[in-house]
Amino acid sequence: MVERAARRIVEEIVASAPAGWTRAILTSTAGRGGVSVSGGYTVPGTPLWRSPVPSSFTELGELAEALRKVRGWERTSLEIECKPSGEYGLVATTDAITSLRGWDGGFQAVLDAGYRLPQPGGEHEGGTTAPEGDPELAVARFREYLRRRAAILGRPEQLPPPASAAALEEAERRIGRPLPADLRALYMIADGDGIGYEQRYLFGRHAWLALENMVAIHTDQREPVWYGWELAWKSVVFDPDPPGTVRRCGGHPAWLPFATGEDGNYLAVDLSPARNGRPGQVICIGRDYDDGPAHVADSVTSLLGHYLELLEQGAHEEHGDHISLLEPARGFGPSRIIGEIPDEIPPTLQAIHINDAVGPVDLTPLIAGPNLRLLHLNRCATADLAPIRTLPVESLRVTLDGGDLTPLEGHRDLTSLDLGTTGPVDIAPLRTVPNLRSLDLSRADVRDVTVLADLPDLRYLSLTARQWTVLLDEGKAPLTLAAARLADDDAPLDEALAWSARLGLDTRDALRTTGTLESDGG
Known part of the structure; x- marks a missing residue:
């Protein structure tokens, strides 16, 4: 089954080869989470990147599925080398070892799959200022906001019924924290702004989430998203504007998303601000905030006051049954x-x-x-x-x-x-x-590369094959490493397997197979 799937990929590589090629290398990480492909044909006088191998996504997915059944690997790193003669070889292993062609080149080995680099916001001194939100004022502003919107539209907007006291208590229990008093008061007016698939987008261009959805998204967003060592090893979380208001984290259990832009971004209330912030302040988090969250307002109450000001200024547009507030440009991001x-x-x-x-x-x-x-x-x-x-x-x-x-x-x-x-x-x-x-x-x-053994808490290290050889021969690899990179872009997967074995990974389960298209009946 594995050999048959590999052979189909080789057939496509050979059939798509440019004139004068002498070798082709395809590397891939494949599994149920998707397929990546890199590699190219060696053609004398032509850079490798000018002659890429075909992106055999379907066939690589089938090969990964065959390897899952044979080896139990949910994701597989593999390399296929073939020649014009039809000779080919496949090397495959778990995705603890991955090709970085298309990134910085070479290979990456994950030695401690559970380790995550600490984020600076986790060590921040917390804010001591009292919340700015006022539930009575928030309710008054919200009702006035709805009244003014109704005057613009010519009719009141239908909203869901209030959340029950029992539903609020259950949501707070599941979140592990009480909601800010002003946001909680709004849920006692309506449980979000959506009925069926129709949203009113009451929070700027964001749809107000029902309690049940808020809890579900909080569960998903409460920890920083880990994008892998390829990005994480040199990433930075920046300070918001104003400085020191929000913890410099990619995610935090005390950030509660309450409105969605339906694009992977959210408005959230922050219950654990940095030293200059206020509990219950409103922040932006999500897909476009990998560099760090953005500070929006010191409370939901203040945000509603801002929305009333926009309506007073006429800073809005009507789109059928909806009103879009025209927000001034914000200096979000570092x-x-x-x-x-x-x-x-x-x-x-x-x-x-x-x-x-x-x-x-x-x-x-x-x-x-x-x-x-x-x-x-x-x-x-x-x-x-x-x-x-x-x-x-x-x-x-x-x-x-x-x-x-x-x-x-x-x-x-x-x-x-x-x-x-x-x-x-x-x-x-x-x-x-x-x-x-x-x-x-x-x-x-x-x-003297052996000095690396003296670094107190090194978790990621990238060296050339020659540097790694010196370090490993001397027995000086840092014991704290969670991930490592073999930087040589032309290193074959077999060499990467031998290197990662010296670092302590068990590579004995790697699969290797060879063949020739002609001898297989091609």
Whole structure:
């Protein structure tokens, strides 16, 4: 069954091959969650990416299903190599080892599937200010809001009946926290704004959720979404505006979604704000807020007051039976610069990507950005990291053209470092970086890679095959690693299996099969 499914893929690879090809490699991670495909044909004088292999999604899904039945793997990482002669080989294993072609290249091994990088908001000092919401005022504003909407539409809008006291208590029990008093009071007027499939979109462009749906979405959204080490190892959660109001997390049990944009984004009430926030404040979370939540209002009561102001100003449009409020543009998301360092650094700057600069980049002007958390130099270099010493940079991608890592000694904010060098570098200063958990040295010429054994809490490490060989031969791989990357883009899966076995993964269950189309009757 496996051989038959593999053969169909090879037949398509051979049938689609360009003239003059000498080899084809297809890599895939496949299973019930979907199929990814990368790889290409080797054609002399042509880059691999110009001759991609066919995306055999259906056939790869069938192969993954055959492997699930044979091996019990829910998701499979596999590699197929074939030649013009029709000879082919398949190597397959569980998705604890995955190809990163299409990302940074090479392979990734997950050593501790349950580990998640800590998020800075989990350690934030909580706010001590009293809630701003007022249930009586919220009810008054809500009724006035409905009255004004009815005047615009020429009729009152039909809403569901109120939520019962028992339903509210049950919802709070399942959530594990009481609702803010002002939001709770609104549910005693109506249980959301939808009847059947018709929504009134009372909260701006968001549909107000019924209690039952709010509980279900809270259950799904209460923890940060884990997108895998490919993204997580150097990700940053940024501070909202105003600063220090919302915890810097991708999700939190005290965020209760109460209205949906029906696009994966939500309005939520925050019951565990950061030091400058208020319990019950309204925030935006969801699909478009991977960089961190956005602060909207200090309470549902205040948000309703804002909606009344918009109606008073005539800032609305009618669309049939619906009213759309015309919200002013909000500065959601971190202050970010892409391209080059500007002449004037905004004090709100949190992220900068410097691209393709000519000559060593002088980072000194960035000192004017005291809130800078992400600094990535892409396809360019710097000779001096001294300006970073006083900046709260958490994610740093840099190529050193001379200079050293001394300015990073004792840096308390740095959590991820992607380092390239134009010459040998001593990484000993990294021993003193207490929160450094993710490190990529595959672009660096490291004098003594065994220093890595002394890093206190390293969880992700990316090295070349040569660097890994030195580290493993010396028995100096950090014991705290949860994930690792073999950075060589041309490494075959068999080499990645041998490497991950040295890191402690059990790869004995890997499946290998070979064949030739002609000898199989092709």
